[in-house]
Amino acid sequence: MSAVNGGLSAERVAALLEQERESYRRNHAGSERVHREAVHLLGGVPFHWVNAYAVPFPLAISQADGAHLVDVDGNPYHDFGLSGTAAMGGHHGSVLREIIEQDVPGPGVVTGWTTEDAGPIGAQLAQRYGLERWELTLSATEANRAAIRLARAITGRPDLIAFRGAYHGSLEELHPTAPGSAPGIGAAVRMLRFNDPEGLAGALANERVAAVIVEPALTNGGGVALPDPEFVTALNVLTKRHGTLLIVDETQSGAAGYRGASHELGIEPDFLTLGKSLAAGLPIGALGMREAHADAVVRVLEASPGGRWTLAGYGATVTAGPLTLRAARTYLTEVMTPEAYDRMNQLSQELSVRLAQTIARFDLPWRVGTLGAILGLSFSEEPIRDGDAARAPDPVPGLRDYLFIALLNRGVLVGNLGGYIVVSPTNTERDIDAVVHAFDETLRCLRE
Numbered sequence: 001m002s003a004v005n006g007g008l009s010a011e012r013v014a015a016l017l018e019q020e021r022e023s024y025r026r027n028h029a030g031s032e033r034v035h036r037e038a039v040h041l042l043g044g045v046p047f048h049w050v051n052a053y054a055v056p057f058p059l060a061i062s063q064a065d066g067a068h069l070v071d072v073d074g075n076p077y078h079d080f081g082l083s084g085t086a087a088m089g090g091h092h093g094s095v096l097r098e099i100i101e102q103d104v105p106g107p108g109v110v111t112g113w114t115t116e117d118a119g120p121i122g123a124q125l126a127q128r129y130g131l132e133r134w135e136l137t138l139s140a141t142e143a144n145r146a147a148i149r150l151a152r153a154i155t156g157r158p159d160l161i162a163f164r165g166a167y168h169g170s171l172e173e174l175h176p177t178a179p180g181s182a183p184g185i186g187a188a189v190r191m192l193r194f195n196d197p198e199g200l201a202g203a204l205a206n207e208r209v210a211a212v213i214v215e216p217a218l219t220n221g222g223g224v225a226l227p228d229p230e231f232v233t234a235l236n237v238l239t240k241r242h243g244t245l246l247i248v249d250e251t252q253s254g255a256a257g258y259r260g261a262s263h264e265l266g267i268e269p270d271f272l273t274l275g276k277s278l279a280a281g282l283p284i285g286a287l288g289m290r291e292a293h294a295d296a297v298v299r300v301l302e303a304s305p306g307g308r309w310t311l312a313g314y315g316a317t318v319t320a321g322p323l324t325l326r327a328a329r330t331y332l333t334e335v336m337t338p339e340a341y342d343r344m345n346q347l348s349q350e351l352s353v354r355l356a357q358t359i360a361r362f363d364l365p366w367r368v369g370t371l372g373a374i375l376g377l378s379f380s381e382e383p384i385r386d387g388d389a390a391r392a393p394d395p396v397p398g399l400r401d402y403l404f405i406a407l408l409n410r411g412v413l414v415g416n417l418g419g420y421i422v423v424s425p426t427n428t429e430r431d432i433d434a435v436v437h438a439f440d441e442t443l444r445c446l447r448e
């Protein structure tokens, strides 16, 4: 028997994983039918990521409300995955229903014009994130694409710096080894280690770098990697010194608080990008910029090949329609209030302490990192400091998959990586008790 990581046995994890898969098959006949019958969809799903979960076939959801889901078989779930923060405020079926019933007959769904909601959204974003000018996009990926493109246009420089283990969406130049990539697509990108100020200094020195794109903290792997104060200083000071723009991607780290993680951690963005939950779940992204860059951006747009602000290399016809704008305004002003962030963070702190106590009780060398509403589990007692550690393979094959499916079978959904939990302001103490209970049972099985 092989035993590592607190004495866990690889054979036991493999056997438990198979047991949980079997139990999933037994209790999800309806989900299996939905999957099987979608014969004209690639892989039986509307979008290939849906097949990425560690289950034999994906859940088919029939109801979503607050922080709870029900599948077509009638199984209820506490949803602590919240679509990777895209549903961070909770599932807002009721908010959207009200908007659709009352407001859609008004300005409509998509018109290609603006509405009275647009200005107040800009004002909300400016007040929260401290950047004066904003543009909305269709997704966070597109906000990042726009930021990078504009940074290159403004600085006249070719290169981009990003950090291993971060995620900025499905930008082709940041996924140069994906099948079908154009030759040389990633040639202008330097991938550095997060939390390495010297590496950053070296890479900026050639004065060819248009932008550094960074997540304030890494949460897209296992655990949470927070930036060291020296790294924060390097990001702020060195980018300014070398005339490089600092793009801070707050798409996920925005869960840290009302003003985002960059405010909490002292990072000073030139451009800031957002997305995911911003329009209560409707597709949206946002790009904020300092006043100092706004004129240069306008000049870029005016000079774009389509003339009059068109064909600048980003944008989509269905961007920021009236329905999306109304949802975003409602979400920002009525759902994600300062009180909502306080509640969410207080619950996530409580959950993090209780999960750590459970881990200690089972004598496992694991750690729970937190960034506001996000909790990340890593399989080491040492804090995670960079993306290489965050994306390290499981110490026992299948461990994260086991945790994911065992929790699911006990009524708790977490992020696909088995340790990535998102708390919502709609959660109650009972939801927190439910996760702790399910986690306790899941670890008990591992230890038996």
Ligand SMILES: Cc1ncc(COP(=O)(O)O)c(C=O)c1O
Binding pocket: 084, 139, 140, 141, 142, 144, 167, 168, 169, 170, 215, 220, 249, 250, 251, 252, 253, 275, 276
């Ligand atoms: C930090 C970060 N940036 C950008 C994105 C891209 O978001 P989307 O896929 O909604 O465009 C993600 C998605 O997970 C993200 O976590």
